[in-house]
Amino acid sequence: xxxxxxxxxxxxxxxxxxxxxxxxxxxxxxxxxxxxxxxxxxxxxxxxxxxxxxxxxxxxxxxxxxxxxxxxxxxxxxxxxxxxxxxxxxxxxxxxxxxxxxxxxxxxxxxxxxxxxxxxxxxxxxxxxxxxxxxxxxxxxxxxxxxxxxxxxxxxxxxxxxxxxxxxxxxxxxxxxxxxxxxxxxxxxxxxxxxxxxxxxxxxxxxxxxxxxxxxxxxxxxxxxxxxxxxxxxxxxxxxxxxxxxxxxxxxxxxxxxxxxxxxxxxxxxxxxxxxxxxxxxxxxxxxxxxxxxxxxxxxxxxxxxxxxxxxxxxxxxxxxx
Numbered sequence: 236x237x238x239x240x241x242x243x244x245x246x247x248x249x250x251x252x253x254x255x256x257x258x259x260x261x262x263x264x265x266x267x268x269x270x271x272x273x274x275x276x277x278x279x280x281x282x283x284x285x286x287x288x289x290x291x292x293x294x295x296x297x298x299x300x301x302x303x304x305x306x307x308x309x310x311x312x313x314x315x316x317x318x319x320x321x322x323x324x325x326x327x328x329x330x331x332x333x334x335x336x337x338x339x340x341x342x343x344x345x346x347x348x349x350x351x352x353x354x355x356x357x358x359x360x361x362x363x364x365x366x367x368x369x370x371x372x373x374x375x376x377x378x379x380x381x382x383x384x385x386x387x388x389x390x391x392x393x394x395x396x397x398x399x400x401x402x403x404x405x406x407x408x409x410x411x412x413x414x415x416x417x418x419x420x421x422x423x424x425x426x427x428x429x430x431x432x433x434x435x436x437x438x439x440x441x442x443x444x445x446x447x448x449x450x451x452x453x454x455x456x457x458x459x460x461x462x463x464x465x466x467x468x469x470x471x472x473x474x475x476x477x478x479x480x481x482x483x484x485x486x487x488x489x490x491x492x493x494x495x496x497x498x499x500x501x502x503x504x505x506x507x508x509x510x511x512x513x514x515x516x517x518x519x520x521x522x523x524x525x526x527x528x529x530x531x532x533x534x535x536x537x538x539x540x541x542x543x544x545x546x547x548x549x550x551x552x553x554x555x556x557x
Contacts, residue, residue, distance in 0.1 A: 495532020
């Protein structure tokens with residue numbers, strides 16, 4: 236996600252896994268993406284569907300060139316609303332407190348969209364540290380990295396004010412909330428840090444592969460995509476210990492990683508879907524071909540953006556549970 240270059244939009248990884256010493260690598264099963272049946276295709280002509288977030292009744296998708304977000308209705312498989320946000324929504328999308336929160340690069344602000352009215356309720360004067368990052372909600376707050384020096388801003392959704400500014404490693408751009416903590420990746424320092432919302436302080440640090448950026452939480456772990464060397468680092472959310480380093484052989488910007496349906500899922504241009512088995516710490520299956528860039532799980536489905544094809548795809552999860 237490095238607008239406006241489509242080749243650098245969004246976040247991710249596929250995993251090729253490290254094998255026990257003395258054994259041959261276990262390669263994932265590969266299947267053409269063309270063999271997968273789509274339950275629904277949402278077309279956004281001229282747009283570039285990117286970051287996604289799932290709420291109780293919708294899937295929300297950020298669209299940088301359209302200057303908008305799209306609300307998808309999983310009951311009818313239609314675009315229920317397209318909401319203008321302002322030029323260049325970027326750096327993630329999050330849900331919480333009756334709102335959708337969208338960083339806007341052009342105005343260096345944070346847009347708040349009312350879920351009930353599908354209208355922008357206002358813009359807060361806080362912008363993201365980088366166009367390629369992430370935002371989170373949890374512990375009664377919105378969390379966003381707001382400068383490249385390493386400031387994690389904790390924003391009160393009721394007042395719109397910054398309740399705390401927490402020092403984290405410089406070059407941190409993405410964060411996620413889960414398992415009682417805020418997790419932040421430092422692309423500059425090759426680290427994942429744990430922030431305790433009770434004390435607004437860093438309470439754990441783990442070394443990752445090179446240039447971690449995007450991350451997901453699930454299975455008692457935090458999973459980071461390391462763009463510098465193409466690995467994925469699995470870190471225990473209980474004690475911030477590194478549990479596994481998976482050699483994905485997919486270094487570079489772009490893509491995304493997500494948790495759902497008992498697995499880790501990754502996407503990248505030309506490798507739209509990879510399913511990672513958390514029990515074995517390896518890619519069990521991957522689908523290759525056109526498509527990919529952002530991925531989420533919800534409503535029994537895998538939701539996948541085809542940024543270059545200007546579409547969002549809905550695929551029944553059992554199709555990909557192999």
